[in-house]
Amino acid sequence: MTTTRKWGPDLEVEPYDAPAGGWGSVKSLARSLTHSRVPFSGPRVLLKQNKPDGFACVSCAWAKPADPRVFEFCENGAKATTWEITHKRVTPEFFAKHTVTELEAWDDHHLEDAGRLTHPMRFDAASDKYVPVSWDEAFAEIGRELRAMEPDSAVFYTSGRASLETSFMYGLLARAYGTNNLPDSSNMCHETTSVALPESIGVPVGTCTLDDFAKTDCILFFGQNVGTSSPRMLHELQDAAKRGVPIVTFNPLRERGLVEFANPQSPAEMLSGSATPISSQYHQVKTGGDTAAIMGMAKALLAMQAKGESGRVIDWDFIHEHCHGWDEWANAVKACAWSDIEQRSGLTRGALEAAAHVYAHSSATMFIYGMGLTQHRKGVETVQTLVNLALMRGSIGRPGAGICPVRGHSNVQGQRTVGITEKPEMVPADKIKSLFGIDVPRKKGLVTVDACAKIIDGSVRAVIQLGGNLVRSVPDHRLVVPAWRKLRLTVQILTKLNRSALVHGEISYILPCLGRIEIDEQATGRQAVAIEDSTGCMHGSWGQVRPASPHLLSEPRIVAELAKATVPNRTTIPWDEWVGDYSKIRDAIAATYPDIFHDFNARMWKPGGFHRPLGARERTWKTKTGKANFIIPKSLSTDIDTAPEARDVVQLITLRSNGQFNTTIYNYDDRFRGIYGSRQVVLMHRNDIERLGLQEGAMVTLATAVDDGVDRQVGGLRIVAYDIPEGCIAGYYPECNPLVPLWHHEEKAKTPASKAIPVRIKADALAS
Structure with missing residues (x-):
């Protein structure tokens, strides 16, 4: 018999013993279609998801089959699609009603659930509101501000959902500007x-x-x-x-x-x-x-x-x-x-x-x-x-x-393939010079955690975000967020409102763009884009629905206009021609990376995609030894060791719920784990609950168990007894991000070590 437990006004716990998929997924899809106000148009769009003549899913990067099923989408992919094609809108009238301070008090779900952004906006300090601005004015001021800075004081961040074409252009823009500061969402995961x-x-x-x-x-x-x-x-x-x-x-x-x-x-x-x-x-x-x-x-x-x-x-x-x-x-x-x-x-x-x-x-x-x-x-x-x-x-x-x-986000792998990297040795500098007249900077750029450190010490003065929600996804919020507010310039290229637009710099712009599912009409007609999936296959993608607003620009167009305003004389790139015909961007990618992208425009429509060449699949090893290498781990310990006597320290794992994708929170339910109505929970083994003198349903605070002078805490979490190894607990990302020290990252890759954070648990004084 299933026992339902209710804790507080919102949280309900009911163990879920049904399989993944099944009727639970069908019901979830119906709710998504209704919630986004697309009950009739949504199903027609979903039939084109991950199809050769349709669009590549905007959420996960899993492979697209050559012979797709009738319904080639999953529950979470359907959520992502309905979330993007929603009929809800965030207009200038919306911003006129709400100050930025007021919007900061909204949770992540309600911010993005407000709908699609429709107009370019500029922050107005006098009114504490975003106000409309023309595209020309926005590009002119952003370019002027960037030209006045040292190139390495600016960061060009990329989210995984940007297409291969946009990512390629964005990397060229940054290098023409004079920096390899190209952190991306790969820095956070793989x-x-x-x-x-x-x-x-x-x-x-x-x-x-x-x-x-x-x-x-x-x-x-x-x-x-x-x-x-x-x-x-x-x-x-x-x-x-x-x-x-x-x-x-x-x-x-x-x-x-x-x-x-x-x-x-x-x-x-x-x-x-x-x-x-x-x-x-x-x-x-x-x-x-x-x-x-x-x-x-x-x-x-x-x-x-x-x-x-x-x-x-x-x-x-x-x-x-x-x-x-x-x-x-x-x-x-x-x-x-x-x-x-x-x-x-x-x-x-x-x-x-x-x-x-x-x-x-x-x-x-x-x-x-x-x-x-x-x-x-x-x-x-x-x-x-x-x-x-x-x-x-x-x-x-x-x-x-x-x-x-x-891999997680759609095309997160692909953006690296076309040059989004902080490592200058990873890009073909000679070809970029001969093809586009750009001298690739020789100085290594910043990965995400290093960029945050430079924001904290004041070395970084501008952050341009091509998608994503960087402020919400990075570690050490108590240090990062106050420093972020001191930036001179922040620019967000977004489809929806999120926290990164609200934690802003002195000058801040929201530049709303077309989503991948929207029809992209340019000078030569309807345009397609390409992405790389998690298995290294490249696919074409056609937009299917009318744009959310006539005032939106495509991501390639926005990048091109930023380049024209910022580096007008530093490249030989015909930006307007590229924007007018994306096939010319793909020709440029093929010329830059011919081993991978030769005949790009023809091969991108191959059912199942075309695979990048991988020597290891043919047992050709492009390593220093010329062979596959057995590399010895230095220790069985993969994280911070705690003293055996510190029995009050447990290891926190951050999780995604069934109702989210990265920092996008679709709802407050995690059906597969039987948690409904709240994300403010900590999952613990019953033995640990009793050993530490706690009770299920009690409200607790987690505190990072390191002594480096920074107080890191997340409170208001309710204990839920769960089947998890003793000594381990789990909480949701991004709510638990403030507990991750910025320096707590992979030693070589600098990926945040969010799957093992040493914490102590203390009961809240006002627990109920």
């Missing part, structure tokens, strides 16, 4: 992957495609919530599970999408109520315990090989021909004590041997992972240790096998 994989296998992205799911006979799944973050992948996982493919999952929480799935597009499953079990083994690893768990599996494989079990466990031919560093890796694994592995991972030796046994009996294994591996202080080492496990059995460069990092 920069760890981009640093780890090139050292190990010579490519910055995963090696698997959708085709590999049909050929695999084993899937090892780490640190990713497929039901919320990339639900369309559930179709591939379901097909694999039905074929009898074992799916071994390592995740701190038992997520519904990794437990079972009912396909909403299957009449038989919907009518019968049947569901497919997804994970054949489910190991609730401690947060930060993945390196230890992987080392345990490797240790079990070596033991099996030594005993002659299961035939040839280690692929010696592959290792001898293709790998470097085997002896050092094998010795490190042998030296690792089972007691340390068990303590760090929170898993038993038997559990890890069971997982290794499944892997040892496979011939083609896929390794899927998400931010549960990347958002740690030693996340690069964890990813590289996972690659080591794959190399032991030759599980890279064969059909059905390989590394599969699950």
Whole structure:
């Protein structure tokens, strides 16, 4: 019998034991269509989502199949689409009614739920309001302000949803201006992957495609919530599970999408109520315990090989021909004590041997992972240790096998492919000079956490945001937000209002743009854009609906106008021609990156997309050794160690809910975790609740358990008893972001370590 618990005026907890998908997704879709006031037009648009003649989803980056289903969208993708094509509008009249101070008091959901922005706006300090401004005036002042600054005092941030065309133009604008300060949303999530994989296998992205799911006979799944973050992948996982493919999952929480799935597009499953079990083994690893768990599996494989079990466990031919560093890796694994592995991972030796046994009996294994591996202080080492496990059995460069990092935002990977990077050595400087007359600056630029540090110390004076909600997504709000208000210039290129437009600088502009789903008419007619999905395939995308306002400009047009106002004589780029015909932008991309984008305009319409060349898929290793490298982790600890006697310190994991995408909060419900009406919760194991003298339903405050002179707290959170490893707790992102120190990031990649934050819990004095 299901027990419903109610805490306070809003929070209701009712354990959810239904599968991911099913009728729950259908009901959620109906609510999304109604809420965004598109009950009749919305379904027609959704039929074009992720189709070759339609548009690429604006939320997750999961792969687009060559032979799409009738409904090639998921519950969260439908939310993102209805959210963007909503009939709600934020007009100049809206801003006339509300001061910025008043809007700052609104929560994230209500800010974006107000609707689509319709006019360019400029902040007016005298009235504390945004007021209308002409596009020409906006571009002229922004250009004037930027020209008056040192180039490295400005930051050009990019959100993942910007197209390949826009991202390419934006990178050229920044470099023509004179800076490599091009932080992006990759810095917040999978920069760890981009640093780890090139050292190990010579490519910055995963090696698997959708085709590999049909050929695999084993899937090892780490640190990713497929039901919320990339639900369309559930179709591939379901097909694999039905074929009898074992799916071994390592995740701190038992997520519904990794437990079972009912396909909403299957009449038989919907009518019968049947569901497919997804994970054949489910190991609730401690947060930060993945390196230890992987080392345990490797240790079990070596033991099996030594005993002659299961035939040839280690692929010696592959290792001898293709790998470097085997002896050092094998010795490190042998030296690792089972007691340390068990303590760090929170898993038993038997559990890890069971997982290794499944892997040892496979011939083609896929390794899927998400931010549960990347958002740690030693996340690069964890990813590289996972690659080591794959190399032991030759599980890279064969059909059905390989590394599969699950990227988050649509095109977050693609923007890096076309030059959004702080590293000057990662762009073809000579070609950019010869093609566009731009001297690429040689100084390394700022990643996101470094940009925030420079904003705090006053070195950065301007932030231009191409999409996103940077103020809300970065760590250390208590330090960052006051400093942000001292910036000279802030510019937000947005479709909807968010907190980054309200925490503004002295001069601040909101520049509303067309969304990807909207029809983009330019001088030569209707334009298409392109994106790269999580598996490295490029796709074309056509807008489907009329623009939300006749006053909107496209993202390429906005970037071009900023360039003309800021760097009018520093390039040979015909900005107006590019804006008039996006195919010319793609020709320029192809000329700059011919190995990847040759014949771009023709190939972008290939069903399923065209794949970027990846040497590792062909077992060609573009590394320093010319081989795939076994890289040894320095420690089983991936985060801040706390003293054993500090038993009041627990590790906080930040989560996304079923009702959100990144910082966009669609509603206050997290159906899969059974939490309704509030996001102000902390999930705890019952043993920890009792051990710390707390009670379920009590209101508590979390405080970061580090002593660096900064007081970091988040209060007003209610305790919810939950199935989570002891010593670990969980809370929602971005509400818990203030607890993440700016310096608490991956050591090499500088990705915020948001999956293991040491905190203490104290009961609120006025708990009810």
